[in-house]
Amino acid sequence: MPAHPRSAGFALLMLLLAASLLAGAGMRDPQPADEPRFVLAASRMLESGDWLLPRRGSELYADKPPVFMWLLAAARRLTGDWRGAFLLPSWIAALAALWLTGDLARRLWHPAAGRHAALALLACIQFGLQAKRAQIDMVLVAMTTLSLWALLRYLLQQRDWRLLALGTFAAGLGTVTKGVGFLPLLVFLPWLPLRGRIAGVAPASRAGWHALAGVGGFLAGVGVWLGPLLWALGTRDDPAMQAYAAEILWTQTGTRYANAWHHLKPAWYYLQVIATLWLPAALLLPWLLPAWWRRLRRRDPRWVLLLGWSLLVLLFFSASPGKRDVYILPMLPALCVAAGPLLPALLRRRGVQRALVGWLALVAVAALGFGLQAWLGPPDRLVELAARRNLDPATLATLGRWLTALGVVVGACVVACGRQRAGLATVLSMAVLWTVYGVGLVPAVDADSSGRAIMREAGRRIGPDAQLALLGWREQHLLQADRPVLEFGFKRPWHAQWRDASAWLAQAPGQRWLFVLEEALGPCVDRAQAQPLGVSSRRSWWLVPGTAVRAGCRVPPLDPEPEPQPPG
Incomplete structure (x- = not known):
């Protein structure tokens, strides 16, 4: 480990950031998209005792397996209140993903790489957003990151069958949390050309036993939910359950991927996501991409596996016509691990420092400008826009005050840290952003957004x-x-x-x-x-x-009758 002062400073910084991700928990109710749906299903489980088949009201909910709803119900049992409970699984999953990211980079390179990898992950807007939402995706990221943590250690460091079993188990559990949880297993594809040529890693002495452990781990993971479901299908003559199983196992997996019926986006859509929702870390890509390419040309297995796997995930989701920004979030921890050993040197470069300071200055100016307008005297166009979203002048003024505070504090972080410590200014500013978001912005609109x-x-x-x-x-x-x-x-x-x-x-x-x-x-x-x-x-x-309601009148099919908004 590094010298004690540096370790203590990093620990305090991580505590601050963890607190900022939790800030606002208990101050709002579940809001769309997805949060009310999952809380409703979890609440029904607690009331009925039926943990196998989630329900949305009186109907079976077959869009997602129930694992995330189990976690919500467990959090509700722990806290005794939905407001204090429904954000906990995402927050705990975010902390797990951060630790796994930092620990993997530390094991593959050195402690400084681990610190920078974890902080880079925290500095991405999309990661923070998902950490503060009660959606499945952050729990999925924790599971895929755990799987990669174990599989990469197995492939690059130590052929311990227990690491292989843990990695495949996490992939299996991720699969029954959200269908794409198997994606970490794709890491074996870029490994195949390198097998037997990774320095310091001897081939498994009992390859058959290791293969059995890997397959068994995955089956055990998916069996957490799929096993009881298949047992119930075999022992109950229930047409509703059979329809539920067909919907969730086929329509919501293969059909949804190959022939998506919503969220239709072009093939380049995820480049746009990376360029926006992965800010400010995405600003470093002009420097990271050439550095990664040089290491790939040297066939360094660490970067080959991390970047090769990330590229496969990107191609996998780009090939489907249905796309959402959160789909590629499981890539982000792997890319942060790959960036970890490079960041200490990159953050000393003036171009990188200027890019980060410029972005923070833009955030501060935008927050101040919009905040002061909304607070002190919003223009008619802004008032009309707020009215369309059912925001009254008092709510608009509250949002303005919080945005003004955000702009002031982010600007102060930039001034206090200066250009040479732009990385620290970025991390502190993200902590301020998530605190303001959780304590001020989201609670201000909660009464309307939550229904x-x-x-x-x-x-x-x-x-x-x-x-x-x-x-x-x-x-x-x-x-x-x-x-x-x-x-x-x-x-x-x-x-x-x-x-x-x-x-x-x-x-x-x-x-x-x-x-x-x-x-x-x-x-x-x-x-x-x-x-x-x-x-x-x-x-x-x-x-x-x-x-x-007029007696004897029959309502004909209404045109159009739109389907409810699709789930995440």
């Missing part, structure tokens, strides 16, 4: 004794309802939901109300009696009393 405000208004209007049902709803509405509510399905066509809703309303029209999306109102509602409720998540919602 809490509109559901409280619905409850106030209908009174405490009325009954409420949902039609055309989103997960946050069911999660934020102030009373037990009825729903008629999530993916069912609206006209089919209306058949059940009309019958339910007719049983007690004076006491029953329907919370409904404006596009789903249909021709059977007397709008003179219905009440426009407001805008939430950029959609308009209505309250329909039972007396406003």
Whole structure:
């Protein structure tokens, strides 16, 4: 390890950064995209005791396996409160990914490489964003990074079958967390041309046993969830479960990859993601790429495996027509490990220092400019934009104050650290950004974004004794309802939901109300009696009393009936 003062300073810096990633936990509710859906499924698991099949309301949720929902439910059991629980799995996974990244770089090179690799990962916008969201992707990154940590140690340092089994187990568990968790196994492809020629690593003495350990580890990982599912399919005669298994095992994996029906993007889409969401670390690519190329030409196995695997992942996701920015996030820790030994020298170069200082100055000026405008006197165009997102002037002013504070502190970091310590200024500025984001910006818009405000208004209007049902709803509405509510399905066509809703309303029209999306109102509602409720998540919602539905009227198929927003 380096000298004690340097180690202590790095530890304090990491504690500061870890705290910034957690800042704001407990100050907001689950927000789209994805967070309300996963919390809703986890909540249903806790209530019903059914841990095998996640549900979104009354319907089975077959888009993702339940592993992440298990983690959310465990966090809820630990804390006793959803606000304090739902961000914990992502935060813990982020810390695990950071430690694994730094430790792998340390083992492959030296302690300074480990420190710089971990800090480089923390300095990427996308990593911080996912650490502060209750989505599957950060947990997936922790699992893929653990798998790479073990597999690269096995291939480059020590042919210990336990490392191989751990690596394949983590890949298997990642696969039943999100289908692409198997991707670390692709590291064997760039290793094949190098096998037997890696200095200091003897071939496995019992290759057959090692192969068995690797296969067994992967099967054990996927078996955590797939084993109980297959057992249930073989012992239960349940058509709903069979449809669920077919959907999640085939449609949501192979079909979704090869013939995606949403998030359609061009082949170069991920270059745009790297250039934007991987800032400010992406600013170093003009220096990193030539340095990496020189090491690849020397056939250094460490860079061959790290960069070869990252390129395979990029090609894998680019080949699918369906693309989202978070898909390539598992690449980022590997690239930070590959950059770790180069960063100490690069950060001493004036060009790198100027690029980082220029970016921080741009962030500070933009935050100050927008913040002061929003706080002291927003122009009409900004007021109109805020109104479309259901932000009132008070909320806009709050956002402005926080952005102003962000600009001031980032500017102070640049001045205090100077050009020669631009790397430190960057890391400190990211800590400030995530603290402001978690404590100020997201809580300011939480009432609208989480659906809490509109559901409280619905409850106030209908009174405490009325009954409420949902039609055309989103997960946050069911999660934020102030009373037990009825729903008629999530993916069912609206006209089919209306058949059940009309019958339910007719049983007690004076006491029953329907919370409904404006596009789903249909021709059977007397709008003179219905009440426009407001805008939430950029959609308009209505309250329909039972007396406003015309008796005997049947809602035809509505055109268009858009599918609910696709999950991540």
